[in-house]
Amino acid sequence: NRGGNTGDFASIAYTFFTEAFLAYETGISDSKVQVNAITTMVGALLSCKAFSSSDYETLITKVTQYAARLLKKIDQCKMVMLCSHLFYVYGEKRYKNPQRTLECLQRSLKVADVCVSSNPGNLQLFVDIFDIYLYHFEKENPMISDKYISGLIALVNEHIASIGGNPTIADAKSQFVHTVKHIEEKKIDARFSGIVCNIPN
Secondary structure, three states: OOOOOHHHHHHHHHHHHHHHHHHHHHHOOOHHHHHHHHHHHHHHHHHOOOOOHHHHHHHHHHHHHHHHOOOOHHHHHHHHHHHHHHHEOOOOOOOEOHHHHHHHHHHHHHHHHHHHHHOHHHHHHHHHHHHHHHHHHHOOOOOOOHHHHHHHHHHHHHHHHHHOOOHHHHHHHHHHHHHHHHHHHOOOOHHHHOOOOOOOO
16 A cells, blocks of 8 residues: 555455456366465455455455355365454454354354264364364454353364264364363463363373
8 A cells, every 4th residue: 555546456456356256256166276266365355455344345255155155065164264364354444343253153163063974084174163263262353252162172072072083083183182271371361261171081
């Protein structure tokens, strides 16, 4: 925005995104390319600060719709999870809609549940969602309370117990334990003190 007309820049950027959306809808059918395209769109939108709230909301809603319509459930889960960042951008005068962030994460959880039911090795999805919930909690998103974090810890523990000693979840379990220990260390902070931390055996 240095020395230029912010309105003109926003208009050009908006046109760029609408053209990108058209290219996505008409020219991309390969699932891996779709995932890469959505990831790129999310990164580009997070870096743009010139849009009005209404224009930004229109663009991020469209990208989130693309994520939710991906053919593979695992891709759906990961990309909707990623889109949660679009709705609560940290920093002054940035777009914030905490409810929509929560909705993205809740949708990801529902899809992850389907994925883990069909293949226990997909437990990593739950652990990744847990990490993003914790990220938003640490950034003080008002919709992400300590009760959500406690609930997710209990949920992941439940899945680990039911899956048992399956070697396919070893990495996910290790990451989960590391994150729960990180929370334990932060319990001197009053915001973290109410989180119920249980570490799996």
